Amino acid sequence: MKIREFGVEIWMNAYETTCRYNLAETCVESLTVEQLLEVAGVQETILAELLPMKLTYGAIEGSDRLRDAVASLYATRKREDITITHGAIGANALVHETLVEPGDRVISVLPTYQQHYSIPESYGADVRILRLREENGFLPDLDELKRLVGDQAKLIAINNPNNPTGSLMNKAMLQEIAAIADRCGAYVLCDEVYRGIDQDGTGFTESMADLYGKGISTGSMSKSYSLAGLRLGWVAGPRELIQAVAVHRDYNTISVGMIDDLFAAIALEHRDAILARSRRITQENLATLDAWVAQEPAISYIRPKSGTTALLKYAVDLPSRDFCVRLLESKGVMFTPGSVMDMEGYVRIGYANNPAVLKEGLARTSEFLAELKP
Numbered sequence: 288m289k290i291r292e293f294g295v296e297i298w299m300n301a302y303e304t305t306c307r308y309n310l311a312e313t314c315v316e317s318l319t320v321e322q323l324l325e326v327a328g329v330q331e332t333i334l335a336e337l338l339p340m341k342l343t344y345g346a347i348e349g350s351d352r353l354r355d356a357v358a359s360l361y362a363t364r365k366r367e368d369i370t371i372t373h374g375a376i377g378a379n380a381l382v383h384e385t386l387v388e389p390g391d392r393v394i395s396v397l398p399t400y401q402q403h404y405s406i407p408e409s410y411g412a413d414v415r416i417l418r419l420r421e422e423n424g425f426l427p428d429l430d431e432l433k434r435l436v437g438d439q440a441k442l443i444a445i446n447n448p449n450n451p452t453g454s455l456m457n458k459a460m461l462q463e464i465a466a467i468a469d470r471c472g473a474y475v476l477c478d479e480v481y482r483g484i485d486q487d488g489t490g491f492t493e494s495m496a497d498l499y500g501k502g503i504s505t506g507s508m509s510k511s512y513s514l515a516g517l518r519l520g521w522v523a524g525p526r527e528l529i530q531a532v533a534v535h536r537d538y539n540t541i542s543v544g545m546i547d548d549l550f551a552a553i554a555l556e557h558r559d560a561i562l563a564r565s566r567r568i569t570q571e572n573l574a575t576l577d578a579w580v581a582q583e584p585a586i587s588y589i590r591p592k593s594g595t596t597a598l599l600k601y602a603v604d605l606p607s608r609d610f611c612v613r614l615l616e617s618k619g620v621m622f623t624p625g626s627v628m629d630m631e632g633y634v635r636i637g638y639a640n641n642p643a644v645l646k647e648g649l650a651r652t653s654e655f656l657a658e659l660k661p
């Protein structure tokens with residue numbers, strides 16, 4: 288079966304290990320094992336848990352301890368409404384694989400993580416794109432969504448907080464989307480991998496899995512929890528959907544690693560401390576980015592409301608890929624070109640990594656922009 292190449296992944300694989308200033312990374316600066324154990328206060332006890340662990344396949348659908356910890360992120364979901372996956376990438380792939388058949392009408396926002404439109408396209412679905420436009424603050428136009436849904440959509444795929452724009456739909460907007468889906472019985476898949484680090488309020492916006500009977504939320508340890516190395520994610524949603532996902536999951540997952548499952552449970556049980564760190568990093572770094580954008584005449588942006596990324600618009604007459612490659616080659620700074628996420632004219636920055644790298648990377652980008660001027 289043919290599928291389009293995953294633009295962002297190909298770009299990242301080509302450059303992320305050789306660049307000097309990585310402003311393309313989308314995780315909040317990752318934690319070491321030592322930092323995780325320290326935050327959780329389990330340095331003294333962890334070996335007693337690990338050493339007797341017999342490395343079987345473990346609990347197939349995820350341990351009860353982990354699924355309870357994940358369920359506690361939702362107001363209405365219980366252990367049985369959760370299945371554990373290989374990252375959110377595994378969670379999203381499983382949901383699409385479970386729900387989408389050839390000819391099904393699938394609506395996906397764009398820009399977003401490419402899985403949400405390229406996977407259903409590869410299954411022969413009738414994929415309709417709901418463009419998120421800068422003039423709407425990169426939020427969806429719900430009249431347009433109604434038209435695209437018609438009376439026959441099977442699935443609406445959204446992403447909140449959004450990668451790459453950092454836009455954030457509030458509860459009222461999510462409820463409106465649920466109501467539009469409900470008119471034709473469509474599922475709503477909301478990729479919530481960046482949940483928990485809103486710039487304002489508690490950091491948490493409501494989850495689609497709590498707002499709609501056919502609402503499905505995917506999440507993971509990678510971004511707001513700074514633990515991408517665990518490769519651990521989940522699907523939360525209606526029980527019958529979780530059971531249908533399990534049928535597919537048996538063919539490509541079996542279970543996740545027992546050590547990953549344990550570390551993820553420990554992290555979620557101590558999430559307040561982890562998320563406090565993540566929010567401090569994202570808030571302080573966004574202030575750095577904001578100040579830089581304000582004094583850089585060639586750059587403008589819609590200030591992100593959550594997540595770890597933003598789209599920068601650049602007033603330079605270069606395709607985004609050329610812009611990024613020239614910046615990388617001359618200054619060692621890595622952004623992600625808009626072209627690899629179907630957003631030509633922009634570059635994406637991931638601003639939640641090491642503050643010193645962010646500051647130096649931005650300073651070098653200013654030099655690059657100054658040198659481009661005739």
Ligand SMILES: Cc1ncc(COP(=O)(O)O)c(C=O)c1O
Pocket residue numbers: 313373374375376377379399400446450478480506507508509515519520
């Ligand atoms: C919106 C979105 N969803 C899912 C993923 C996959 O995340 P992971 O598999 O690391 O949980 C990413 C990673 O960049 C993402 O940005």
